[in-house]
Amino acid sequence: MSQPEAPFDFDVIQIGYGPVSKASALFLSRLGWSVGVFERFGEVYPLPRAVCIDHELYRVLCAAGLGDIARRVCCDAPVYRWYNAEWQELLAIDWAAGSISGGSEVTFIHQPSFEHALDERVKAQRNIAVHLNSDAVAIRQAEDHVIVTIRDTQTGATRDYTARYVIGIDGANSFVRESLGIRRVDLGFEADWLVIDFALNDGLTARDLGIPDCGQYANPLRPTTIVPGGTQADGRLLRRWEFMRLPHETREEMIREEKVWELLSDWIKPDQGELIRHALYTFRSLVAETFQAGRIFLAGDAAHVMPPFMGQGMCAGLRDVWNLAWKLDRVLSGSASPALLDTYTPERAPHVTDVIKISMFLGSIICMPDPQDARRRDDMFFSGNAPQIAPFPILTDGLLERDGAGAALAPAGQLSCAGTVRYRGTTAHYDVFVPAGTFTLVTLAGFELSTRVRELCAKCGITIVTVVDRRTAGDEQIADTQGQFSRFMDARGIRAMLVRPDFYIFGGAGDALRLEAMLGEFLRQAAAFDVGLPEAQKLSA
Known part of the structure; x- marks a missing residue:
């Protein structure tokens, strides 16, 4: 240092x-x-x-x-299920199905x-x-x-x-x-919810209680969230209930303990565990x-x-x-x-704003106290005409490869994949074997790197990693044991991707010419920030 x-x-x-x-x-x-x-x-x-x-x-x-x-x-999270007032399933999100990072989605x-x-x-x-x-x-x-x-x-x-x-x-x-x-x-969302955490008696489970493992009960009479709260230090499972405050209820009323037990009474009894805490939160979007x-x-x-x-x-x-x-x-x-630090707001602010908007959209489905509105919502889901949840956002600005109009050039801004790999006889998560904090050029086996590309990588301080199919990988090669990398890159039509230290993709390429162009763009942007250029004159912070 x-x-x-x-x-x-x-x-x-x-x-x-x-x-x-x-x-x-x-x-x-x-x-x-x-x-x-x-x-x-x-x-x-x-x-x-x-x-x-x-x-x-x-x-x-x-x-x-x-x-x-x-x-x-x-x-790992269970399936996240949304129900209407009659306990008919509106949607199900299988978080445990896997992710591009190689484990459970949530x-x-x-x-x-x-x-x-x-x-x-x-x-x-x-x-x-x-x-x-x-x-x-x-x-x-x-x-x-x-x-x-x-x-x-x-x-x-x-x-x-x-x-x-x-x-x-x-x-x-x-x-x-x-x-x-x-x-x-202010993006326009505001709602009061009572949040309650309850530690279950030893051995008691959601199934014993007849409640969803993880769900939203979109009942207009009382929109309710029921999710796991993890495991306490004493080994007891924690369950969380969240109850929306209805228009006729006051904030003062919601935080009284008798109100807490009234709301919990349909779900759990006092002798089934311990009330850990309750608090009224105003959910906002700022x-x-x-x-x-x-x-x-x-x-x-x-x-x-x-x-x-x-x-x-x-x-x-x-x-x-x-x-x-x-x-x-x-x-x-x-x-x-x-100047590199000036990319922080352009990268993070739009990304988190999009996350908030998706959360607001989900909230609009749940926070629906009018029965007629709720019936119309249910009909849309059952007819297959429900609005689709937007995909999880990517980076759209900052240190990314761009096209001639200045827009991020796919797959730039996407989160890169990872997963379990094998290297030198050890099977572990990919990140264990790759130097932390570096820019990494990840290529699939058989993609030949020209002398020019290797020179550019050396000039920019980029680590080159080749991922090989597990069936043909040698002991000194990184074996793609889950097929994560090949699936991810094939789906995007690329054979190489430049990954930033925070795992986001600077740019991708399907052939040698595109790769040289992408690395040239990285060299241009890196020079503006003096990022990773060993021979460049360093600027004082």
Whole structure:
């Protein structure tokens, strides 16, 4: 790690210490940077909130050295079923059917267990300093660093800390965002839901209770969500119920314990487990107008909040910091100019906005308290005329191959595939064998690389990986044991793809000429940021 040019306290300061901040600190620490974390509260939040991690973020955790935690706290999701008031199935999403990352599409977690494990890992890192009871009260930027004023919430004493960059990961009511005067765009969704977490008695299951393993009960009389909540540290299964507040009900009424038990009474009884918590949430759809102001960035709920119907709230925050970490690493080390960081908002803001819109669409199907509207919805589903759910979004801007009009050139912006492979007698996930944090040119066997292509890859610091069919792979070759790579690339008509450090595709090619053109475009864009060009003059961060 290159040392800061000035005696700053940290390379990066993070405000807030939720799960996204913990992961971000570990991402940056693993890359060799010092991180100071400041949290206004005195302990890790002990109650469940998020319950999902999708395949992409499961892969990210594994690639970032946190696979042992992911495997310990995650379990594959059951089929996600939506029902109408008569318990007729409207749709079913088989999350366990597999993903391009090589595992289940979605896994469920118990967030407190996840956070506790991350907290333990954070405390084991010498280059991460966590300051609890530390409230950020002022923030200002200098030419080459940021100064954050922290108030000790116990003593009232204040102190300034400095870092080359700051990330505000401090929640929906973000002090960092507000202090920068960054406004949020309201996409138009708002609904109050009572969220209840209930720990089942040992041995009790959803089947015993006669409830869906994972489902939406789109009954206009009471739209209801029923999903797993992971497994507590004591081994008990957690179940989550979410009940929409109806127009005639007050917010005060919804949080009374007698109301909680009234709503739960059709599903579970007090002697079948323990009520862990209940809280009324206002689900909204807000996106910050920018995720960056100079050397200060927003991530997680500070940058965006969304309805929960896709289970993407925490996932979106983890995508933010995974996108940001590799770019900060390049800039802090001097192997890229600060201009690379200007791709953060163009890449993340449109992506998360599209995720929010899909979640809003799903919410509009569920949050339908009018019986006539619900009947029309049911008829559309049963007649086969229901509106289709949009595909999961891809990157559309930033560091991507483009056509003559400036639009991303497919498959640029798509998430690359992964899966189980075999190499040198060991079978494991692909990311175990590929250097972390690098640009990688992945090719299928038989695709010949010209001398020019190899020279370009060497010039750009690109790692070349050839994936071979498992039936013909030698011990020194990466064997595609699941056929993931061949299926993925055949479906897109490509034989080679340039994959970024965050697993998104810069560009793809089906023949040698296209590959040279794509790498030439990468060389042009990389030169603008000084990304990975060993002979280029490095710009100071």
